[in-house]
Amino acid sequence: MLRTFKHFFFALLGVFALHVTLAQDQEGFISIDCGRPYNSSYTEKKTQLIYVPDTNLIDSGESHSILSEYKDDYQQQLWYLRSFPQGIRNCYKINNIRNGTKYLIRASFLYGNYDGQDTAPGFDLYLGSNFWDSIKLKDAANSLEKEIIHVLVQNYLHVCLVNRGFGTPIISAIELRPLNLSYYKAQTGSLALVNRFDTGSDNPYRYPYDVHDRFWYLYNSNDNWLNISTSLPVESDDDTFQLPSDVMSTAVTPKRANDPLEFWLPDDDNTTQYYVYMHFAEVQKLQPNESREFTVSHDGELFKPRSPDYLQSTTVYSSTGLTGGQLFKISKTANSTLPPILNAFEVYAVKEFLQSETLDRDADAMTKLKSSYGIKKNSWQGDPCTRGYLWDGLNCSYAGYDPPTIIYLNLSSSGLTGEIPHFISNLSNIQILDLSNNSFTGIVPEFLSWLPELTALHLEKNNFTGSLPVGLLQKSKDGLLSISMDENQDPCAMSLSCKKKKNKINNFVIPIVASVGGIFVLLLTASAIRWGLKRKQRDTKSLSQNGPLESVKRQFTYNEIAEITNNFDKSIGKGSFGTVYRGKLGNTQVAVKMLSESSVQGYREFLTEVQLLMRVHHRNLTSLVGYCNAETSLGLMYEYMAKGNLQEVLSGKSTSETLNWEDRLRITMEAAQGLEYLHYGCRPPIIHRDVKTTNILLDKYMLAKLSDFGISKTFPTDTRTHMTTEVVGTPGYLDPEYYRSYRLNEKSDVYSFGVVMLEIITGRPPFLHKFQEKIHISDWVTFMLERGDMTSIVDARLEGNFDTSSAWKAMEIAMNCVSSKPTQRPTMNQVVAELKECLATRNDNAHTESRENSIELSPSAR
Ligand SMILES: *[C@@H]1O[C@H](CO)[C@@H](O)[C@H](O)[C@H]1NC(C)=O
Ligand SMILES: *[C@@H]1O[C@H](CO)[C@@H](O)[C@H](O)[C@H]1NC(C)=O
Ligand SMILES: *[C@@H]1O[C@H](CO)[C@@H](O)[C@H](O)[C@H]1NC(C)=O
Ligand SMILES: *[C@@H]1O[C@H](CO)[C@@H](O)[C@H](O)[C@H]1NC(C)=O
Ligand SMILES: *[C@@H]1O[C@H](CO)[C@@H](O)[C@H](O)[C@H]1NC(C)=O
Ligand SMILES: *[C@@H]1O[C@H](CO)[C@@H](O)[C@H](O)[C@H]1NC(C)=O
Ligand SMILES: *[C@@H]1O[C@H](CO)[C@@H](O)[C@H](O)[C@H]1NC(C)=O
Ligand SMILES: *[C@@H]1O[C@H](CO)[C@@H](O)[C@H](O)[C@H]1NC(C)=O
Ligand SMILES: *[C@@H]1O[C@H](CO)[C@@H](O)[C@H](O)[C@H]1NC(C)=O
Numbered sequence: 136m137l138r139t140f141k142h143f144f145f146a147l148l149g150v151f152a153l154h155v156t157l158a159q160d161q162e163g164f165i166s167i168d169c170g171r172p173y174n175s176s177y178t179e180k181k182t183q184l185i186y187v188p189d190t191n192l193i194d195s196g197e198s199h200s201i202l203s204e205y206k207d208d209y210q211q212q213l214w215y216l217r218s219f220p221q222g223i224r225n226c227y228k229i230n231n232i233r234n235g236t237k238y239l240i241r242a243s244f245l246y247g248n249y250d251g252q253d254t255a256p257g258f259d260l261y262l263g264s265n266f267w268d269s270i271k272l273k274d275a276a277n278s279l280e281k282e283i284i285h286v287l288v289q290n291y292l293h294v295c296l297v298n299r300g301f302g303t304p305i306i307s308a309i310e311l312r313p314l315n316l317s318y319y320k321a322q323t324g325s326l327a328l329v330n331r332f333d334t335g336s337d338n339p340y341r342y343p344y345d346v347h348d349r350f351w352y353l354y355n356s357n358d359n360w361l362n363i364s365t366s367l368p369v370e371s372d373d374d375t376f377q378l379p380s381d382v383m384s385t386a387v388t389p390k391r392a393n394d395p396l397e398f399w400l401p402d403d404d405n406t407t408q409y410y411v412y413m414h415f416a417e418v419q420k421l422q423p424n425e426s427r428e429f430t431v432s433h434d435g436e437l438f439k440p441r442s443p444d445y446l447q448s449t450t451v452y453s454s455t456g457l458t459g460g461q462l463f464k465i466s467k468t469a470n471s472t473l474p475p476i477l478n479a480f481e482v483y484a485v486k487e488f489l490q491s492e493t494l495d496r497d498a499d500a501m502t503k504l505k506s507s508y509g510i511k512k513n514s515w516q517g518d519p520c521t522r523g524y525l526w527d528g529l530n531c532s533y534a535g536y537d538p539p540t541i542i543y544l545n546l547s548s549s550g551l552t553g554e555i556p557h558f559i560s561n562l563s564n565i566q567i568l569d570l571s572n573n574s575f576t577g578i579v580p581e582f583l584s585w586l587p588e589l590t591a592l593h594l595e596k597n598n599f600t601g602s603l604p605v606g607l608l609q610k611s612k613d614g615l616l617s618i619s620m621d622e623n624q625d626p627c628a629m630s631l632s633c634k635k636k637k638n639k640i641n642n643f644v645i646p647i648v649a650s651v652g653g654i655f656v657l658l659l660t661a662s663a664i665r666w667g668l669k670r671k672q673r674d675t676k677s678l679s680q681n682g683p684l685e686s687v688k689r690q691f692t693y694n695e696i697a698e699i700t701n702n703f704d705k706s707i708g709k710g711s712f713g714t715v716y717r718g719k720l721g722n723t724q725v726a727v728k729m730l731s732e733s734s735v736q737g738y739r740e741f742l743t744e745v746q747l748l749m750r751v752h753h754r755n756l757t758s759l760v761g762y763c764n765a766e767t768s769l770g771l772m773y774e775y776m777a778k779g780n781l782q783e784v785l786s787g788k789s790t791s792e793t794l795n796w797e798d799r800l801r802i803t804m805e806a807a808q809g810l811e812y813l814h815y816g817c818r819p820p821i822i823h824r825d826v827k828t829t830n831i832l833l834d835k836y837m838l839a840k841l842s843d844f845g846i847s848k849t850f851p852t853d854t855r856t857h858m859t860t861e862v863v864g865t866p867g868y869l870d871p872e873y874y875r876s877y878r879l880n881e882k883s884d885v886y887s888f889g890v891v892m893l894e895i896i897t898g899r900p901p902f903l904h905k906f907q908e909k910i911h912i913s914d915w916v917t918f919m920l921e922r923g924d925m926t927s928i929v930d931a932r933l934e935g936n937f938d939t940s941s942a943w944k945a946m947e948i949a950m951n952c953v954s955s956k957p958t959q960r961p962t963m964n965q966v967v968a969e970l971k972e973c974l975a976t977r978n979d980n981a982h983t984e985s986r987e988n989s990i991e992l993s994p995s996a997r
């Protein structure tokens with residue numbers, strides 16, 4: 136029934152003169168010329184439509200030109216095509232379009248014997264995950280178009296071609312035209328074009344005649360019909376179907392006045408629903424004694440009689456779907472003097488697109504993964520979870536009509552490098568993640584432990600360094616997650632037992648610290664070390680940003696250290712261990728702690744421990760960047776912490792601004808996470824033994840990092856639950872139980888942390904001079920609480936600007952930490968969990984969440 140596109144464009148050529156005057160607004164049009172081997176867009180001569188190349192919308196397929204003998208018959212956008220000899224499914228992804236927009240989407244195909252085989256192919260066309268139509272091209276010379284009216288459910292659109300074994304799929308053009316949501320509306324589903332006829336006409340029309348660029352095809356001659364027309368323009372309401380005057384100015388009428396005009400709906404299957412739009416306009420000036428009135432009927436249904444206005448369009452359509460095979464009859468009424476007319480009509484079939492596309496977050500993560508690694512796998516096209524066309528290495532879960540989600544991702548042996556990309560954390564339903572046998576470097580990121588469904592994590596055969604995040608270890612310990620990570624750079628450093636070949640880390644035990652003496656004790660008694668506060672100059676780059684941590688050597692000679700510190704010219708701190716200097720390693724600011732000669736002994740132990748410490752990486756621990764082990768000079772090089780230590784910030788010494796409550800909570804949380812990591816994330820665990828506000832340093836983003844953790848504590852080789860050791864630490868922070876019994880375990884750190892929290896809440900030092908005596912902050916707080924005087928506990932400089940519920944919660948945590956009995960103190964795991972709740976109460980009405988995100992992304996966060 137359809138006349139071909141060839142005729143269509145051939146005819147359009149004849150009325151070219153009109154174009155310039157008619158060319159108008161193409162707003163929202165997207166016109167893609169598929170396979171055009173040039174990068175620039177162009178204006179098509181006949182339609183004035185602007186076509187863009189398809190190069191950015193697809194990364195597969197080949198560009199071809201149709202044979203020149205076919206070009207003359209067609210507009211330019213059909214001169215080239217993209218063919219897909221590789222892969223079963225190939226997809227275009229059209230971005231930058233808005234969810235909820237209704238589009239007329241048209242795909243055009245012209246074989247044009249581009250391959251000289253003279254065999255026109257057949258294949259399937261998909262819109263996203265849903266089958267749209269089968270394409271069977273007749274021959275080289277005739278084009279085929281498929282149109283559908285579809286409301287977007289995403290901010291992008293996939294158009295896919297699927298090879299069915301009947302030749303190589305091709306495509307010539309894709310066009311999107313926005314439509315008003317109020318028209319062409321099916322009760323459910325999208326409307327695929329079956330026919331669109333401009334009856335009585337011998338010219339086909341599209342844009343610019345039709346503002347929506349609908350293609351109006353010619354209706355083949357019907358012997359029973361007569362053509363009638365007007366040369367006057369026919370109006371169409373601006374906000375309805377916006378029918379072109381040229382289409383509406385021609386019509387058909389039955390040859391015998393009393394006959395009806397008839398057409399049939401397709402009857403190839405009885406499940407398809409059809410929507411029919413009949414467009415009428417009177418084209419003859421009626422005499423006073425003339426009338427034209429008719430009814431439209433189908434399958435017993437009858438529309439009320441119509442008398443179209445002169446030169447004014449009107450459309451008759453049913454608002455519900457109709458079954459196929461029906462006869463449409465347009466018949467004159469008894470008192471009408473003229474036969475019925477029909478100017479144009481359209482028939483659409485409903486396509487129910489039931490397959491949801493992959494959950495947006497998941498699809499987005501996969502797209503980023505694909506583009507950031509330039510992954511070129513044939514199957515990695517279109518929607519990742521399309522049934523039957525799953526991306527290679529993926530598996531999805533499908534629950535009813537809900538968007539599918541990714542539950543399995545296998546990137547094994549894909550040649551991937553760099554750190555594990557953060558967007559993997561958006562795959563929130565993933566159960567099995569296999570990253571093995573790549574060249575991933577850096578630390579295993581903490582966000583992997585946030586994936587709630589993850590049950591298996593394969594990290595083996597990579598170059599990961601550092602320890603596993605505490606969250607992962609905990610899950611593994613709880614039997615929720617199996618982790619395999621053999622054959623990494625140094626599996627021992629990753630907190631896994633080297634001896635065990637088992638993939639599952641089940642019996643995670645926390646052996647408590649054993650002893651080492653020597654220089655470390657000296658070091659830990661060091662008084663406050665100030666790293667560069669009040670310096671005018673600021674870092675231009677943070678340490679971790681440019682990766683000197685991993686890529687640059689870490690052992691330095693004395694001369695190199697001298698050079699780095701510019702001959703030790705900027706001393707920024709002093710203690711019994713020696714002096715701290717500021718220096719520059721490349722573009723990175725560092726703090727170099729030189730141990731005084733008197734403390735240089737047992738440097739082999741020093742080295743062993745330094746090497747272990749170099750692998751302890753956590754965003755809330757200052758990193759050891761390097762060390763110097765010249766026989767007479769031992770030095771340690773740390774990242775430089777621009778904002779100094781917490782004590783200075785709290786006391787207001789370093790800045791005139793009072794630290795606000797949100798930042799206090801955040802810093803508390805960050806310090807707690809650093810300490811938690813030492814206790815639970817490192818194997819063997821590390822006890823800090825000198826947790827205090829001067830050892831909590833702040834980088835230029837005010838991100839808190841616990842420092843000195845490597846020096847003041849020691850590493851066990853057995854699993855004793857405590858150890859006896861000399862009492863070390865700082866008065867005021869020292870666990871009274873430890874002081875009494877000399878028995879050290881991680882609860883001593885918890886006590887000190889409780890003191891730190893009290894300082895943060897109250898803004899007061901560990902010892903207060905009150906009531907003519909020196910009293911400990913915990914006793915003072917107890918006293919105030921007993922008096923019921925809660926408000927005066929919180930730092931007065933906050934001027935009441937704090938969230939009371941989070942303040943009381945924090946106070947409760949702190950007081951539990953300073954319980955005199957170690958068994959009554961929480962573990963750092965519990966502290967972190969409680970602080971999270973505390974932050975959550977704050978977050979209900981605050982912005983802490985965004986703050987957290989920004990920290991995660993800041994260059995110094997690890
Ligand atoms: C199109 O641009 C890309 C890079 O933007 C370039 O590699 C390619 O050669 C260009 N192709 C043509 C035909 O100019
Ligand atoms: C698109 O819009 C629909 C309906 O408004 C909504 O249900 C859906 O979540 C939106 N999808 C995206 C990706 O925004
Ligand atoms: C009406 O116009 C069509 C298209 O130009 C043509 O094919 C057909 O023969 C015409 N019918 C009559 C009866 O002239
Ligand atoms: C869509 O049609 C409705 C009803 O005719 C009209 O009110 C609205 O302005 C139209 N929207 C656009 C974007 O043209
Ligand atoms: C549709 O067609 C099939 C086969 O021709 C037939 O079995 C079925 O009853 C029909 N259904 C309806 C609703 O007519
Ligand atoms: C209408 O009137 C004209 C003369 O004015 C006449 O020629 C014609 O036959 C009439 N038509 C009908 C249907 O009566
Ligand atoms: C035709 O007749 C009916 C009544 O039988 C009347 O309501 C209608 O207006 C008439 N139509 C015309 C066009 O005269
Ligand atoms: C994908 O998951 C389904 C259901 O869990 C399972 O039956 C199927 O074997 C999985 N396919 C692959 C390739 O893992
Ligand atoms: C991932 O794929 C590789 C090879 O394709 C296979 O050997 C391995 O078992 C897969 N991993 C998982 C967890 O299924």
Ligand SMILES: *[C@@H]1O[C@H](CO)[C@@H](O)[C@H](O)[C@H]1NC(C)=O
Nearest residue numbers: 495496499500557558559561
């Ligand atoms: C995760 O998904 C959200 C929502 O789609 C997006 O805003 C965010 O940027 C994504 N995160 C990453 C790291 O890609």
Ligand SMILES: *[C@@H]1O[C@H](CO)[C@@H](O)[C@H](O)[C@H]1NC(C)=O
Nearest residue numbers: 572573574575596597598624
């Ligand atoms: C790990 O890194 C070393 C040296 O940096 C390199 O030789 C080795 O091939 C890497 N291993 C993997 C699995 O990428």
